[in-house]
Amino acid sequence: MRVLKLCLLFTAFLFTFTSLNLQAQSWQPAGDKIKTEWGENLDPDNVWDAYPRPMMERSEWMNLNGLWDYAIRPVNSQTPEEFDGEILVxxxxxxxxxxxxxxxxxxNELWYEREIEIPSDWEGSDILLHFGAVDWKAEVWLNNIKIGAHTGGYAPFSFDITPYLQDGSQTLNVKVWDPTNDEGQPRGKQVNEPGGIYYTPVSGxxxxxxLEPVSNASxxxxxxxxxxxxxxxxxSVDTRNTQPGDVFEVTVRDEGEVVAEQRAGVGQELDVPxxxxxxxxxxxxFLYRTEITLHRDGEEVDRFDSYFGMRKISMERVNGIYRLHLNNEPYFQFGTLDQGWWPDGLYxxxxxxxxxxxxxxxxxxGFNMIRKHVKVEPARWYMHADELGMLVWQDMPNGGDQPNWQRTQFFDDGVLTRSPEEEATFKKEWKEIVDYLYNQPGIVVWVPFNEGWGQFRTKEITEWTQEMDPSRLVNSASGGxxxxxxxxxxxxHNYPPPEMHLYDGMKANVMGEYGGIGLVMDNHLWDTExxxxxxxxxxxxxxxxDEYVNFAEMLIDFVDAGFTGAVYTQTTDVEGEVNGLMTYDRxxxxxDAERVRDVNRRVIEALD
Structure with missing residues (x-):
């Protein structure tokens, strides 16, 4: 009998071990493209497990990344009864x-499904379902009930799922439709036929x-x-389910020591010294750390941690030339064009x-700035930029045609327009992006249009952007x-060397793109064919x-002529482009990093 029990125990252990091992082996990277070291060592059971919204960090949350079921079905199909396999979210x-x-x-449409277990100690809380970004049109179901939808591929969105919860586990479905460049939507460099400066589509x-539990008033x-x-x-705060008499409190800390603490009624603004x-x-x-709390009847009902940086961006005239200023001092902003693409993860x-x-x-x-080029990153990228000390020029991920691009003269062909539907789509998503990133101290410049792509009503969009955020500068039309x-x-913009072919005495003048010096490195190529x-x-x-240094020394000569910032193309290789400072797989x-760092320092200091 004892031998039989031992055999049964061993069989059960072997079954469990084999099941777990098969589950771990069920996911594998697809295809044979080059990988980064992080991609080669990816653990599907621990995918992107860092807190996703560091500007507003609460103590409890549940990560839903990992293996989901997926299916690709024709447009307007019903929820699949069977799925095609598993996808790593x-x-x-x-x-x-x-x-x-x-x-x-x-x-086609892309369907997702997974089961969720709500922790028992979240009972009594409202449960919020958050999506960092889904490209492009998402519809969400919980327990076979459609609970919401969102269009736009770059901004976060969320739903209160509390009214739709049932006993036991919850079934979550997401349906995504993404036409990429077939409908004039904001999509950056994604195209259905990649090549040249355009890349693979990103869908879903x-x-x-x-998931996040919050108080009903929060x-x-x-x-x-x-x-x-x-x-x-x-x-200022935007709240849900608050009432007269509710109070929010801001506590500011410097290395743990409280330096300011103030309260205001909900609906009021606070100027905290x-x-x-x-x-x-x-x-x-340097970043100040903050705690922001919501109080009702003297009791704390909501709380999160955040941070801010004391900085100012402006342009001021110096010796007759407008210069970019940081904290009221002339400051040459020198950065890279950063596309934010990865050979194994794409976006x-x-x-x-x-x-x-x-x-x-x-x-x-040796750079002090990054131009985040026609892409928006997860919130943690901007946190890293804030903590490491990196200025950011943030592009809108443009979409649409380029019917007329005038690069070396002021535009003289009337007002650019798009269809009313495309204009409305652009404005909706641009506002979501500005709202999403408003609190990040590293961001100093908004860039609504690049090289004429989908450009329309430039004066109107510029003034509207300035109204949304008067605290930053607006680079209306990068490159033309x-x-x-x-x-x-x-x-x-000029490739390959920097060139001052146009000048505006009423603006800060910059070299927004130049360089693109190419070098093929075998065994680090996205496409060998x-x-x-x-x-x-x-x-x-x-x-x-040598060529990089040559171009940088040209920039130094242009500083006296009026340049006050520059952007080198680019941070890394991307797909077929091999003009990065690093290979695509990083x-x-x-x-030669030392020589580049030295000449970059000389470019930045040339303004002095």
């Missing part, structure tokens, strides 16, 4: 790390999905605006460490289709570095 269906690597196309869930969102000239930070404020800059990225970095790595390497190379007197920045390219190509790290730096 939050990686887009076209990516290798999703485990699927299939194209969607506008004739591509940022973290998560804070939905908040705004903070630093004012270094008056030594204050302005706070910050005595002897420590200013935030790339050289000294989604394989991990939080990978996301941070690109900023760290950019900083190590410039309108005199519109926006704060004249942004020129097609020709890989740069705007100019060389055969060695030494030759690339395994090789393609320049």
């Amino acid at each position: 939050p990686f887009a269906v076209e990516s290798s790390l999703s485990g699927v690597m299939e194209r969607l196309g506008k004739e 869930i591509w940022q973290t999905v998560w 804070i939905k969102d908040f705004r903070q605006t630093p004012d270094i000239d008056n030594g204050i930070v302005n706070f 910050i005595p002897d404020a420590k200013l935030w800059s790339p050289e000294s990225p 989604t970095a394989p991990s939080d460490d990978a996301l941070k790595y690109d900023i760290e390497k950019t900083k190590e190379l 289709n410039h309108f005199p007197g519109v926006g704060d920045i004249m942004d020129l 097609k020709e890989n390219w740069g705007y100019v190509s060389y055969q060695s790290v030494e030759e690339v570095t 395994k090789r730096v393609k320049v």
